[in-house]
Amino acid sequence: MKTGVKTGVKTGVKTGVKTGVKTGVKTGVKTGVDTCNIISLNASVNSKSIINQITAVVNIQAIKQANSKKIFLEKFCFQVESHYYKSNFKIEQLASMMAMSKRQLYRKCSDYLQMKPADFLREFRLNEAVQLIKNGEVISNIALETGFSTHSSFSRCFKERFGVSPTEYQGRFLMNELGC
Secondary structure: OOOOEEEEOOOOEEEEEEOOOOOEEEEEEEOOOOEEEEEEEEOOOOHHHHHHHHHHHHHHHHHHHHHHHHHHHHHHHHHHHHHOOOOOOOHHHHHHHOOOOHHHHHHHHHHHHOOOHHHHHHHHHHHHHHHHHHOOOOHHHHHHHOOOOOHHHHHHHHHHHHOOOHHHHHHHHHHHHHOO
């Protein structure tokens, strides 16, 4: 075994094999892309210890990915919540607000939400419409308040999603509220 041999992989993790050196994990070495975790391994250390060290590095990467996902979702939801009521609000604008391309936005939404951004925006608008219906708002106003460009497109999307028209939904909700 050669002392001081280091190899790097795309994840930014470098491993080094050294004899007679204590086992440890150091972080903070810059690789130009991300921080790099350097693992110094004692040649006499058993494979279980090596696996534990590698697992620690993988766990750090998983935490970074989870934080990245959380940050994306918070920003994404904030932007949708801030602009959903605008009928001219387009996915291209949303991508720009998120500082990414439309394609990147589609990929992240597919990965994190298992749906396209346009589908998420429509679902968000429909859920807001349901809340307005429950609050007794006039159906014709709800379409415009939730960002649908026409009443007919709102009614069509609502019926596809909930199986009844907005007016029927409102009637059923009122009946349930009155205990009928």
